[in-house]
Amino acid sequence: MPIGDCCRLSPAASTELFAGTDASPFGRRQRRPRGARIPVTVVTGFLGSGKTTLIRELLATPEGANTAIVINEYGEIGIDDALLRASSDATVLLGNGCVCCTVRTDLQESLRTLFADRLRGAVPSFQRVVIETSGLADPGPVLQTFASDRALGQEFHLQALVTVVDAPGGAGNLARMPEARHQVALADRIVLTKTDLADATEMAALTERIRQLSAAPIATASHGAIDPGFLLDEGLDLPTRLANHPHDHAHAHSDGIDSFALFFDEKLPWPVFEQAMAVLTALRGPDLLRVKGLVAVAGVRGPVVIHAVQHVAHRPVELEAWPDDDRRSRLVFITRNLTRQSVEQLIAAVAGIGQP
Amino acid sequence: MAESAINQGNDTLIWNFKLLAHNALDGFGGMGEGMSMQLAKDGRRILWLAHESAPKNFTAVDVTDPRAPKIVARADLPQSHMRSNSLETVGDILAVAYQTTQPGLEPAGFELFDISVPENPRRIAFFDRSGPNSRGVHQLWFADGETIHMSSGAPDSHPTHPKDDQFYQCIDVRNPSKPVEVGRWWLPGTQQGDNVAPPIRHPEGTDSGFRPHNTNVYPERPDRVYMGYIDGGMITLDIADRAHPKMIARWDYHPPNVGFTHTVVPFFERDLLVVSDECTRNDGADWPKLVWIVDNRTEENPVPIATCPMPPVETFSRRGGRFGAHNLWENLPKEGCWKSDRIVLGTFFNGGLRAYDLSNPYQPKEVAYFAPQVANAPTGACQINDVFVDDRGIVFCVDRHIGGLYALEMDF
Numbered sequence: 001m002p003i004g005d006c007c008r009l010s011p012a013a014s015t016e017l018f019a020g021t022d023a024s025p026f027g028r029r030q031r032r033p034r035g036a037r038i039p040v041t042v043v044t045g046f047l048g049s050g051k052t053t054l055i056r057e058l059l060a061t062p063e064g065a066n067t068a069i070v071i072n073e074y075g076e077i078g079i080d081d082a083l084l085r086a087s088s089d090a091t092v093l094l095g096n097g098c099v100c101c102t103v104r105t106d107l108q109e110s111l112r113t114l115f116a117d118r119l120r121g122a123v124p125s126f127q128r129v130v131i132e133t134s135g136l137a138d139p140g141p142v143l144q145t146f147a148s149d150r151a152l153g154q155e156f157h158l159q160a161l162v163t164v165v166d167a168p169g170g171a172g173n174l175a176r177m178p179e180a181r182h183q184v185a186l187a188d189r190i191v192l193t194k195t196d197l198a199d200a201t202e203m204a205a206l207t208e209r210i211r212q213l214s215a216a217p218i219a220t221a222s223h224g225a226i227d228p229g230f231l232l233d234e235g236l237d238l239p240t241r242l243a244n245h246p247h248d249h250a251h252a253h254s255d256g257i258d259s260f261a262l263f264f265d266e267k268l269p270w271p272v273f274e275q276a277m278a279v280l281t282a283l284r285g286p287d288l289l290r291v292k293g294l295v296a297v298a299g300v301r302g303p304v305v306i307h308a309v310q311h312v313a314h315r316p317v318e319l320e321a322w323p324d325d326d327r328r329s330r331l332v333f334i335t336r337n338l339t340r341q342s343v344e345q346l347i348a349a350v351a352g353i354g355q356p
Numbered sequence: 357m358a359e360s361a362i363n364q365g366n367d368t369l370i371w372n373f374k375l376l377a378h379n380a381l382d383g384f385g386g387m388g389e390g391m392s393m394q395l396a397k398d399g400r401r402i403l404w405l406a407h408e409s410a411p412k413n414f415t416a417v418d419v420t421d422p423r424a425p426k427i428v429a430r431a432d433l434p435q436s437h438m439r440s441n442s443l444e445t446v447g448d449i450l451a452v453a454y455q456t457t458q459p460g461l462e463p464a465g466f467e468l469f470d471i472s473v474p475e476n477p478r479r480i481a482f483f484d485r486s487g488p489n490s491r492g493v494h495q496l497w498f499a500d501g502e503t504i505h506m507s508s509g510a511p512d513s514h515p516t517h518p519k520d521d522q523f524y525q526c527i528d529v530r531n532p533s534k535p536v537e538v539g540r541w542w543l544p545g546t547q548q549g550d551n552v553a554p555p556i557r558h559p560e561g562t563d564s565g566f567r568p569h570n571t572n573v574y575p576e577r578p579d580r581v582y583m584g585y586i587d588g589g590m591i592t593l594d595i596a597d598r599a600h601p602k603m604i605a606r607w608d609y610h611p612p613n614v615g616f617t618h619t620v621v622p623f624f625e626r627d628l629l630v631v632s633d634e635c636t637r638n639d640g641a642d643w644p645k646l647v648w649i650v651d652n653r654t655e656e657n658p659v660p661i662a663t664c665p666m667p668p669v670e671t672f673s674r675r676g677g678r679f680g681a682h683n684l685w686e687n688l689p690k691e692g693c694w695k696s697d698r699i700v701l702g703t704f705f706n707g708g709l710r711a712y713d714l715s716n717p718y719q720p721k722e723v724a725y726f727a728p729q730v731a732n733a734p735t736g737a738c739q740i741n742d743v744f745v746d747d748r749g750i751v752f753c754v755d756r757h758i759g760g761l762y763a764l765e766m767d768f
Contacts, residue, residue, distance in 0.1 A: 018651075018717050020625035020697060028698050028715040036372050036713065036723030036768035121671040125369050 025270075026304060026318040032234055033305045033317055034157035038115070040129045041231055042142050044183045045164030046173045047135030050193035053224035054164060054231075055130055063228035068114055068126040070107070107131070107142065108149050115155050128232060129156065136179055139163075139186050140289070140309060147307075147314040158307070158314070162231055163187035164221075167198035171206050174213070178255065184213045185257045185334060186289055189230060192220045215241045215259055215332075235323070238293065241332045257289070260340035262347070264329035267298040272354040276347045277308065285311030287338045293331035294322070306331065367737075369708060372724035372768040373751065378760065379425045381405075384412045385760030389495070389683050390443035390453070391744035391752060393419075394471060395692045397448070401746065402428060402474045404450055406443045408741070408756050410436040414443055414452060416474050422750045422763040428474050437461055444498035446690065448472040449480070449532055451504060453493035456486075459509070459521060464492025466504065468532050483527065483535040487511035494522055497571050499689050502530045503538075505581060507568035510540070513547070516554040519565030520546040524581065526598050541601035542567075543588050558587050562614045562642065569618045569634070575689050576624040580604075587615035590631050592655060607631075607650065607658045614642040619684045623697035627653040628717055630700050631660075635680025638735065640673025645680025647702050649717045664700065664712045664720045676736030677757075678705035683742040685751075694745035699723070699766075701745060706737035709753045711768065723768045730759040 028035070045051050058064040117123040133142060139161055146158045163183045165174075170192075173180040184190060190210060195203060210218065217240040219230045242261050273295055280288060288310055294303035295316075303322050307314040333343060381387075390406030394416075403419045416429035433440065433454075438461065442453040450469040456462070464486035469477040485492045490509025497505040504527040515521045523542035529535045543566050545554040557563050568591075569584040579596040589608030593601045618634040629652045635645035647664040664681075666672075672679040685701040687693070700712045700720070708727025712720045730738040734757050741756035751764040 018623075018626040018628055020623070022625070022697075023715075028713050031766075031768065036721075120668045125371060127371070 024300065024302075024318045026300070026316050029302055029318050029320045031320055033307075033319070034159065034234060035317060037155055037157035038127075038129060039159035039232070039234065040131060040146065040156050041159050042131045042133060042139060042161045043164060043231075044133045044137060044139045044142075044161065044187075045135070045191075046166075046169065046177070046180055046183075048169060049135070049164040049166040049173075050191075050221070050224060051132050051135075051164050054191060054193065054221055054226065055132055057221075057224035057226070058130070058228055058231055061228050063232065066124065066127040068118075068123070068129045070110055070114070070129060070131045107145055108152060111145075111152055111156060128159070130231075138179060139183055143186070143290075143309040144312045147309065147312040153315055159232065159234055160188040161186055162189045162191055163216075164191045164193055165206070165210065166194045167192060167196075167203060167206060168194055171202065171209060174206075174209055181213055181255055181257070184210055185255075185259070187214055187216045190214060190216050190218045191226060191230070192218060193224070195220050195222075213257060214334075238330075238332065242330055256337040257334070258336070258339065259332065259334045260343075261293075262329075262331045262333065262340065262344055264296070264347075267296045268329055268347075268351065269298045269354055270300070270304075272351045273297070273347070275354070276350040277313070279350070280343065280346060281308070281311045281313075284335075284338055287336040288333070289336060290334040291331060293329070294319075295329045295331070296327055367729035369725060369727040371726075372711070372766070373709070373726040374765040374767050375726070375728075375762065376423045376750070376765055377425055377763040378728070379417065379427070380758070381415055381417075381427065381760035384415065384430070385755060385758045386412075387741055387754035387756060387760065388439065388441035389742040390414070390441060391742050391754065392443055392445040392450075392688075393692050393744065393746055394445045394448070394450075394474065396474055397472065400474070401692070402471075403744065403752060403761075404443055404445055404471075405754060405761065406440045406452065408441065409439050413440045414450075416471075416477075417761060418474075419746075419750070419752065419763065422748075422752075422765075425761060425763060429477060431477065434463060438463070438492075442493070442495040444496060445471065446498055446501040449501070449529075450477060451496055451498045451529070453496045453506065453508075455492045455494050457491070459487070459489050459491055459518065461491075462486045464490055464509065466493050466496055466506070466508075466535075468529065468535070481533045481535060485510055485525075487513060489513045489515055489518070489521055491521055495568075495570055497573060498529075499573070500575070503527065503573070504529055504535070505571040505573050507571055514549070516546055516548055516550070517557070517565070519563060520554075520567055521565070522567040523547075524568050524571055524583065524593065524601065526595065526601075539595065539598040539601055541593055541603070543585065543591070555588065558610065558615050562637075563587065564616050564636065569616075570620065570686070572620060572622075572686060574622065574624070574687075577622070580622075582620035582622055582629065584617040584619050584631065586617060589617050590620050590629070590650070590658065592620075592658075605656050605658050607660070609660070613644065616642075616645070618682060619686065621684050621686050621700075622652065623714075626697050626717070627651065628697075628714070629658060630684060630714075632681045632684045632702060634682050635678045635705055638677055640669055640679055643669055643673065643680060645682075647681045647684065647700065647712070647720075649714065649720060651717075662718050662720055664702070664710070665722055666704065666710075667707055667725075672707055675706045676733065677739045678735075679707050680704060685743050685745050688744075692747050694747050694749055701743050701751065703740045703743050703753060705739045705741070705756070706735070708738060708740045709743055709751070709762075709764070711766070713768075724766065726753070726762070726764055728755075728759060728762060730755055730757070732758060734758065 388406040413431040526539040581593040629650040633645040711724040739756035
């Protein structure tokens, strides 16, 4: 869905009829970006990086109870037979209220089936979804799924893209495989695994290489065990990224991949922001890897959550309140061969035309 | 597989609520549909709860810390052939409805208490509504400190059918030691001497009477009463002249549906009404019992536009007990109460507590639910009966049989 379509400010006619005086053009004001939707964590990383172990350890924690796992290849997660409750064609009920679903056709269909089964009580009332992508997958299309499939976007919220990098193989993969660099660049959070198999020098080099590619928070898993909140919690990465991006500094990355933060002191009229983003995606959509942040929109009470992946944008959501005292718009861009300066100039130019 | 999946292990179903506390109320956890919060002068928040049936009258719980509710007072009923079921507080006054099991019994009416010391409620007055054809008060609405709007019988009542013994009454309690009736209204045909024929009865077994259940009056429209009129559907009254109420609108959808319209909550700014049925039979026998969204732009002609989606009847009608709509959070117009015209919270017996986003009133969307596993539940499942939401956003709900009180946080 083009950004211009799904970021449209005008409310639907059906809701305008009974809007009342306190209606937000972005629908019900929400306490948090996901609202009432089911949170989804996508786990990516190269074969052998430890994705499966990470997920298995998560399921063993109290916080990991009631999780639906979606995997690409059956059996990849190494399910213990003792945990099996019942099975249908593609869905396996695990212990602890968890359910495991194998993608047979496509991800959208699997998620739709999971949601429908949950609604009718055919599977436990899972609280979240964890998707394990196959090793070589570009996570971009998975992220886009929740924005471009309007029905799925109503029910599921992309909570985090977690990229797993193993200490022994990570540096080699990042050097040789553009897909590996892409996975790290797009990540909301990065998990280092098998750190006991690398020495301090190798670890420092790997961390430095990751930092060249990404400003996302990094944590280390020990034999798959990690604070479950690092995988599941909402809103973990934006403050970290902003802290990692001084206002006047853009990160210089390899493959032309860059990430930078933009701040705006004044409130932005929505048409200005919408049109600037429409121009950006129309001309440079493929290079606009991710955009996320909070926008202070003129005439709107709360901050508006923005999340776009390449040429598609998730439905903007107005929050009930700002997360802190800072009322400025703040946006993190992850781009390819697209500089901070050009994006900033574009938005300034549109704002200049929009405000005579 | 559906049933085994839902009933496995811990049976609690929870989505987008956080359970803060559960208090089984010392074994007297069968709660009615009266929940009211007193903001006590010493700073405490006291939640007053009506019991579903004898021997208990009401219980007061200190919920200042919603994670640690503490019982501070409890009262017994004077006899066992009666129930309190409904209560409200305004300031330091508590009003409790008394309904007897049969006409002619006493006490039938309402009692006012001074609760300035919550641990020691003291009677101010008893307003007697007993009579040969009266069971007394089923429900009362008390929000402004001056008037009680209620569904009650009366000493001089002569219903055309014994099940129609209760009607709307408006009682002035500005002098709480001496309440005075100022107005009454009943559906024409339900009292002897009316100049219209009595209404056609609902089929045997589903005849619950043509009488009001909830009688809501809000400061936005002090000249309106919004009533769920049980087998009579939904009724809006004009009470600009309280001595002579007039019916403005009636929306009756039974038949085909089985009767028992329960609560009407207006969303004034949005010209909407939210209307709930009450499920009164076990195992889905009176399905469907729904929460309706009604277009009230033309108040003389309310038009239903949607119902709130419910979990699958095939599964829940087999969980035990009742499954269907009952009470709604009524946006009580009082200090300390939460208000929303975007979110509807309702109780659905074994379907638990459920919350809906009404941003698009044509397509209500479920956003949260809580159906606890209740130990030793007589019907095998929870029977969540009523809901109260305070201005901190804390949601309290009660079980009808044994579960007691639950405190939750909205997480959506």
